[in-house]
Amino acid sequence: MSPLVLSLILGIIAGLANIFGGVIVYARPWSRTFLAYFIALGSGFMLATALTEMVPESIHLAPLQAPLLILAGYFIVHFFEHSWPAHFHFGEETHADEFVNSRVAFTALTGLLIHTFFDGVAIASGFFISTWLGMVIFGAVILHNIPEGFTMASIMLAAKKRRLDGLLAVSALGVSRIVGILAMAAVERQVSYGLAISGGVTLYVAASDLIPEVNKMPGLRIALVVAAGVLMVIVLRLLFATA
Ligand SMILES: [Zn+2]
Ligand SMILES: [Zn+2]
Secondary structure, three states: OOHHHHHHHHHHHHHHHHHHHHHHHHOOOOOHHHHHHHHHHHHHHHHHHHHHHHHHHHHHHOOOOHHHHHHHHHHHHHHHHHHOOOOOOOOOOOOHHHHOOOHHHHHHHHHHHHHHHHHHHHHHHHHHHOHHHHHHHHHHHHHHHHHHHHHHHHHHHHOOOOHHHHHHHHHHHHHHHHHHHHHHHHOHHHHHHHHHHHHHHHHHHHHHHHHHHHOOOOOHHHHHHHHHHHHHHHHHHHHHOOO
16 A cells, blocks of 8 residues: 555544544543543653654754754644634633634634644655654554544534534544645655654644643553553554664
């Protein structure tokens, strides 16, 4: 199977996970603990993928450009998720008063759409380099897709949007990721740059979106789940990495 076809199939699965995350918001009662552990496992897995796979591989492929592109990726998400929107964070949105002006929900959606676009760039650039890199990056993406869909749908709920609008917003995340995959395929020769930028994006999502949510949960158990996510990447590398 070609790297592009594989990326597209996995991109569709990732989009379905977003929709599943969105549906849980409307299908009460859902378990908050389940979601918290998902965020914790995802944060560890993503952080390890960014720091032990994406960053070193992109620096290996583009020693001069990669460090600046990683920084650029980090700050692109920072700007679109947290500087421009008035209110955004991962997890359940309970601050309904922040959403009196519905522009706030729209900016949060745009921020997340830019983030999911780079999820797509990450998956495709990974598969263009090696099956192992593509798979581990897909693992990092799929593990935060349910909380991602959940976050988006609960923002729409807090903004008093209709359920249909909420589910459309969640589906749009999946579409944006597919666009990211196709965009990377269109400029396949720049794969090392795509990996570097999306490595910075992954670093941001792990360390600045997910870890702060993990830190709101007290106790050792949640920290152990983060560590389990890190350990999974190291074990998978020992088992499957070819280089
Ligand atoms: Zn909030
Ligand atoms: Zn994502």
